[in-house]
Amino acid sequence: MDYILNILVFILIYAVWVQSLNLIMGYVGVISMGHAVFSAIGAYTAALISVHLGYNFLVGTAAGFLLATIVGALLAIPSLRVRDEYLIVFTVGFQMVAYEFMLTARRITEGQGGIPNIPFPTLFGFEFNTPFKFLPLALVTAVICFSIVWRLVRSPFGRVLKAIREDESACRALGKNTLRFKVLVFALGGGIAAVAGSSLAYFITFISPGSFSVEISIFIIVMVILGGEANFWGPLVGAAILVGLPEVLRFLPGTAGIVDVLREIFYGLILMLMMIFRPQGILPEYAAQTKEVQVPTDLTVEGDTNDGGKMSSPEEKQVIPQVLEIKGLSKSFGGLRAVNDASLTLSSGKITGLIGPNGCGKTTIFNLITGFLDADGGKVYIHGKEITGRAPYKLISDGLARSWQDIRTFKDMTVLDNVRVARPKQSGEKILALFFSPWRVAREERENYIRALGYLKMVGLVDKAGHLAGSLSTAEQKLVAIARLMATECPVLLLDEPTSALDLESVERIIKLIRSIAQQGRKTILLIEHNLDVVRGLVEEAYFMSEGKVLAYGEPSALMADPKLAEVYFGID
Amino acid sequence: MKVLIIQLFVNGLITASFYALAGVTWGVIYRTTHIFHFAHHLVFSVAGYAAVIMTAEAHLPYFFGFFAAVAAAVLLGCGIDAFLYRRLRMAGATQATTFLASLGFGTAGVAILLFAFTSSPRRLLGFPTKVLSIGEAFFSVADLTMVIVSWAMIGLLLLFLAKSRYGKAIRAVGSNAEMARNVGLNIDRLYLLVFGIGSGLFGAAAFLFTAKNVAYPTMGILPFFMSFTAVFLGGVTSIPGHALAGFILGLAESLGMLVLPGEYKTMIAFAILFVVIVIRPEGLLGFRRG
Numbered sequence: 064m065d066y067i068l069n070i071l072v073f074i075l076i077y078a079v080w081v082q083s084l085n086l087i088m089g090y091v092g093v094i095s096m097g098h099a100v101f102s103a104i105g106a107y108t109a110a111l112i113s114v115h116l117g118y119n120f121l122v123g124t125a126a127g128f129l130l131a132t133i134v135g136a137l138l139a140i141p142s143l144r145v146r147d148e149y150l151i152v153f154t155v156g157f158q159m160v161a162y163e164f165m166l167t168a169r170r171i172t173e174g175q176g177g178i179p180n181i182p183f184p185t186l187f188g189f190e191f192n193t194p195f196k197f198l199p200l201a202l203v204t205a206v207i208c209f210s211i212v213w214r215l216v217r218s219p220f221g222r223v224l225k226a227i228r229e230d231e232s233a234c235r236a237l238g239k240n241t242l243r244f245k246v247l248v249f250a251l252g253g254g255i256a257a258v259a260g261s262s263l264a265y266f267i268t269f270i271s272p273g274s275f276s277v278e279i280s281i282f283i284i285v286m287v288i289l290g291g292e293a294n295f296w297g298p299l300v301g302a303a304i305l306v307g308l309p310e311v312l313r314f315l316p317g318t319a320g321i322v323d324v325l326r327e328i329f330y331g332l333i334l335m336l337m338m339i340f341r342p343q344g345i346l347p348e349y350a351a352q353t354k355e356v357q358v359p360t361d362l363t364v365e366g367d368t369n370d371g372g373k374m375s376s377p378e379e380k381q382v383i384p385q386v387l388e389i390k391g392l393s394k395s396f397g398g399l400r401a402v403n404d405a406s407l408t409l410s411s412g413k414i415t416g417l418i419g420p421n422g423c424g425k426t427t428i429f430n431l432i433t434g435f436l437d438a439d440g441g442k443v444y445i446h447g448k449e450i451t452g453r454a455p456y457k458l459i460s461d462g463l464a465r466s467w468q469d470i471r472t473f474k475d476m477t478v479l480d481n482v483r484v485a486r487p488k489q490s491g492e493k494i495l496a497l498f499f500s501p502w503r504v505a506r507e508e509r510e511n512y513i514r515a516l517g518y519l520k521m522v523g524l525v526d527k528a529g530h531l532a533g534s535l536s537t538a539e540q541k542l543v544a545i546a547r548l549m550a551t552e553c554p555v556l557l558l559d560e561p562t563s564a565l566d567l568e569s570v571e572r573i574i575k576l577i578r579s580i581a582q583q584g585r586k587t588i589l590l591i592e593h594n595l596d597v598v599r600g601l602v603e604e605a606y607f608m609s610e611g612k613v614l615a616y617g618e619p620s621a622l623m624a625d626p627k628l629a630e631v632y633f634g635i636d
Numbered sequence: 637m638k639v640l641i642i643q644l645f646v647n648g649l650i651t652a653s654f655y656a657l658a659g660v661t662w663g664v665i666y667r668t669t670h671i672f673h674f675a676h677h678l679v680f681s682v683a684g685y686a687a688v689i690m691t692a693e694a695h696l697p698y699f700f701g702f703f704a705a706v707a708a709a710v711l712l713g714c715g716i717d718a719f720l721y722r723r724l725r726m727a728g729a730t731q732a733t734t735f736l737a738s739l740g741f742g743t744a745g746v747a748i749l750l751f752a753f754t755s756s757p758r759r760l761l762g763f764p765t766k767v768l769s770i771g772e773a774f775f776s777v778a779d780l781t782m783v784i785v786s787w788a789m790i791g792l793l794l795l796f797l798a799k800s801r802y803g804k805a806i807r808a809v810g811s812n813a814e815m816a817r818n819v820g821l822n823i824d825r826l827y828l829l830v831f832g833i834g835s836g837l838f839g840a841a842a843f844l845f846t847a848k849n850v851a852y853p854t855m856g857i858l859p860f861f862m863s864f865t866a867v868f869l870g871g872v873t874s875i876p877g878h879a880l881a882g883f884i885l886g887l888a889e890s891l892g893m894l895v896l897p898g899e900y901k902t903m904i905a906f907a908i909l910f911v912v913i914v915i916r917p918e919g920l921l922g923f924r925r926g
Contacts, residue, residue: 094732141910145917148672148731152868153913156906159861167899277857281743288736324751331744338737339723 068194074299074306075201076262079208081286081298083255086212088284089293089348090221091248092228094151097138097158098256098283103165103275104131105257106264110178111171113265120184120265127257135253139246158277165272177271184265197266204262208255213295214498215251219491219508222476222484224248225293229473236433236467237485237551238459239492247494278327285330288337291344300345305330349531354477356529358516365517365549385444386411386555386587387463392431392441394424394611401427403611404441407589409555414581414588416598416605416619420632424611425591426468429557433458433465445555459487464553468560468591472540472547474533478524481532481543482515485550518546522576538569545576555587556580562597574600595623607632639772644890646773652886653786654841658859659866659882660790661838663875664797666867668810668830672735675716675742676838676863680856681749683709683839684760684846691761698762702843709839710832716741717831722824749853757850760843778848785844789837790879796833797875806830838863862886862905869909871922881920884908 084098105127112123141153165172172178183192184200191197215221226234227241235241264270282305290301309326337344387409394402402424409415417425430436432443434455443451445461453461473481489511490496491504519525522542527535532543541561548556561577562570574597580586581601592598598605598619607615607622609631615622622628665673686708687701694700720741724734764777797803809816809826817823838859845859862885863878869885870877885905892904912920 092732094735141914145913148735149868149913149917151672151735152864152909155861156865156902156909159902160906163899163902167897278743281739284736284739321751324747327747328744328751331740331742331747334740335720335737335744336740338729338733338740339720339727342729342733 065194068198070307070310072194072197072201072266074303075198075205076259076266077283077286077302077306078299079205079262080256080259081283081290081302082209082212083252083259084283085287085290085292085294085298086215086255087248087252088287089291089297090216090224090228091245093147093245094284095154095249095252096151096277096280096284097154097156097161098252099275099277099279100158100161101131101135101253101256102260102263103161103272104134104253105260106270106274107165107172107178107260108257109261109264110181110270113182114178114180117182119186120182120261121186123265124258124261127261128254131257131260132250132254136246136250138253139242139249155277158280162272162276165275172272175272177269177273178264179269181264181268181270183268191265201262201266204258208258209295211251211255215494216293216295218497218504219484219486219489219511220244220494220497222480223492225476225480226473226484228293229475230471232435232455233467233471233473234484235455236435236458236465237547238456238464238487239484240454240456244492251494281334282330285334288334288342288344291346291348293348294344294346297344297346304345305333348475352531352534354479354529356477356479356516358525358528359513362513362516362520362525364521365514385409386446387432387589388444388447389428389432390442390444392428392443393439394427394431394436395439400611402431402438405608405611405613406441407606407613407616409587409589411587412581412585413604414577414590414602416602417589417591417608418593418595418598418605418619418622418632419608419614421593423608425608426559427611428608429465429559429591432557433463459551459553462553463555463557464548464551465557466544466548466559466561468563470537470540470544472532472535472543474531476532477528478519478530478532478535478543479512479515479528482518482546482550483511485547486511486514487551515546515550518549521549522546523572538565538572541565541569541573542576545573545580549580549584554585555589557589557591559591560593561590562592562594570594570597577601595619641894642771642773644893646770646775648887648890650775650779650782650886651890652883653783654845654859655862655866655882655886656879657786657789657837657841657882658863659870659878659885660793660875661834661841662860662863663834663867663870663872663878664793664806665830665834666864667872667875668806669717669721669827670731671721672731672738673716673721673831673834674735674738674860675745676713676834677854677856677860678742678745678749679709679712679716679835680838680842680845680859681746681851681853682712683842684851684855685749685753685758686839687760687843687846688758688851691763692759695761698760698847701760701762702840705843705846706836706839709835709842713831713835713838714828717827721827746853746856753851753853755853757852759850760846763847776848778844782841782844782848785840789840793833793837794875802826802829858901861902865905865909869912869919871919873923874919874921877919877921884920 080102087093087095108127108130109123112118112126138157166174183190191200223239223244227244231241286301286305290297309322312322312325385408389407392402392405405428419425431438434453437452442449445463450461489507491507496504516525516528519528522545524542562573578601581588602619605619605622606613607628615628662676683705687705690696690701690704691698720737721734724737766777767774797807805821806826809821809823813823866882866885867878870881888904888908889901
């Protein structure tokens with residue numbers, strides 16, 4: 064009986080451990096190869112505090128949690144500057160260095176031999192000294208940790224995490240400080256892993272580096288994958304199967320001495336085969352391709368009223384006609400001058416075109432304005448305020464939002480969530496508010512829900528609100544992207560080829576939509592477009608670019624009538 | 637003290653040459669395919685055991701061991717690409733998915749080696765064990781061969797990439813796979829070629845490593861760790877950068893022993909990588925893609 068209870072306790076401890084990695088790997092999509100180290104921090108901190116200082120297990124657990132959150136946050140900071148595959152490198156390094164530390168820093172960790180005789184946890188004189196008594200403690204710990212993760216992932220915070228996983232740049236362009244989210248998740252994931260580690264220490268009353276090696280980190284990854292990434296119950300399934308498996312192996316004849324080796328072979332093969340045949344795991348993130356979305360019958364269409372006004376700063380009321388001003392912007396890539404002393408001005412409430420042949424620097428200008436590239440020279444002003452070189456995520460609060468030529472919807476999220484995640488100023492994106500002002504978060508969420516559906520009604524996709532964005536056609540995804548842009552409530556929109564690669568009917572639909580956004584929604588729009596019919600249909604005036612320079616400004620038809628420009632545009636030599 | 641410094645410096649040059657070679661072996665694969673080929677460490681171990689079997693089990697002269705190591709490495713490396721990565725590519729797998737599959741393959745592979753050969757180290761037989769010296773610094777024939785072979789291979793690889801038709805195609809694929817496909821390059825064949833080259837060179841390094849030390853199932857982990865650290869330290873886009881970074885890591889590891897105990901190898905490498913990447917994310921010789 065004790066044997067079974069023993070296994071159950073292990074499954075619960077591992078489930079917490081795996082859930083903490085699921086938060087990082089499943090929801091944010093960042094692979095951590097050093098997750099065992101966080102548990103090691105928890106385990107060693109707990110052991111040292113309880114063995115040397117004789118403090119209660121709650122103190123040891125809390126101290127381990129705190130230390131691991133700090134380490135987790137520090138580890139995430141390089142991700143400010145480097146892409147995700149570098150995090151694999153950093154976390155492998157972190158794992159190897161920490162393991163060496165555990166082996167060699169004998170004065171703290173007692174080296175290879177580990178720390179024995181950790182006291183069992185006690186609470187009000189009750190000692191949790193058998194698997195039977197420990198089980199309720201492990202269960203309570205698991206329930207607390209799972210509840211925290213549950214709250215996080217099913218909130219505006221969790222939505223942003225998924226958006227980061229799907230497309231970090233697009234998420235930044237929606238005003239989310241993705242570094243902050245990554246740091247928080249690494250901190251919290253590390254902290255929860257530390258809780259699992261200290262539970263382990265208090266349960267087996269002995270810890271050694273072997274429990275936190277790179278093999279263990281990989282083992283935890285395998286459990287996440289097997290259970291199903293970004294599925295809340297996946298970690299429990301993964302832990303139950305893989306903690307249970309070696310116990311079953313033990314009963315097979317002739318396997319006594321080689322269980323550990325066989326287990327390693329199995330883990331490796333499981334990981335590889337899952338990636339080939341079922342990368343989504345046993346429990347996939349979404350059970351069905353569509354989720355049920357209740358649409359209220361009295362839904363109003365968003366975008367008819369001027370949302371932009373709400374975002375405006377006081378000084379904007381003086382009405383500066385030049386909403387967006389770009390002066391002398393320049394950018395070179397190596398020897399290529401992609402943008403060369405370009406200046407343009409957007410007037411309030413108008414659609415201004417930006418046209419020119421392929422590779423003339425139009426998208427580069429967008430990237431310079433929105434902070435995705437650093438300009439070599441020149442300045443950008445919005446409502447008279449300089450925003451040159453501001454980080455992309457700060458521009459939403461300045462009232463500037465952009466779309467992408469390659470659409471960049473968050474494919475493994477529902478259409479509704481694609482729009483909801485773009486809502487600005489969400490208290491539900493702050494961890495403290497999630498746990499301490501749940502009513503405020505709930506109230507905002509009700510509003511978000513209605514408004515997001517309203518934006519979807521505006522683009523005509525309300526009946527697809529529950530579908531995964533990736534399952535929609537290109538045309539529909541472009542509409543989702545527009546609804547998402549509208550949901551930011553920004554008065555100035557930069558649209559990068561909103562009609563490219565579409566059939567005529569869809570082009571018509573999007574032209575109408577953009578026109579109504581500009582007129583009824585009183586948005587100021589800068590439009591990059593190749594399709595001259597679209598330009599003529601939407602734009603009063605346009606800038607003409609070639610080879611990084613702004614060559615002309617005027618009515619589109621006048622620009623195209625100019626033989627010199629037509630020659631540049633159509634490439635007639 | 638002076639003698640110690642000279643000896644550490646010589647050791648450093650030997651390790652540095654080994655890491656430089658290790659760096660370019662993974663670098664040429666990563667730069668070209670962008671696959672985070674974690675199973676590279678298994679290629680090293682398998683090559684080491686191939687050399688041991690040839691010399692210690694089949695009692696053949698050591699150069700048969702060398703060929704066996706290189707052949708086993710090429711076969712395994714190409715096999716992984718042809719049967720695992722290609723399949724994942726066709727299914728449209730992400731970089732993370734491919735990495736995890738590679739991680740799984742490497743983990744299972746090392747466990748199989750452990751199953752077949754146990755964890756007790758195995759020795760390669762027949763390689764000259766004479767100790768040479770310059771002044772007061774001592775080194776083995778294996779050490780000297782390591783230095784010469786490493787730099788010769790790095791030189792040949794760079795020459796091949798710069799001058800030959802295939803080398804140019806490989807560079808083109810690495811810079812822009814889509815464009816390369818459009819001008820009619822056969823991506824799958826070129827990937828197979830770089831896996832062959834990278835694995836073969838790593839296999840040669842594994843032979844020399846085994847001649848100098850011993851073979852054991854996880855022998856590939858540390859060289860692999862140094863190889864990808866060198867790649868990111870040197871800058872993903874620059875193969876000479878990988879060699880330079882490997883060289884720096886090896887020298888730093890050896891000279892680091894003047895101040896730190898020998899167990900802190902990975903700590904030194906990791907600290908260097910961390911500092912450089914935070915200051916200069918594109919690496920020492922890399923450039924940022926626009």
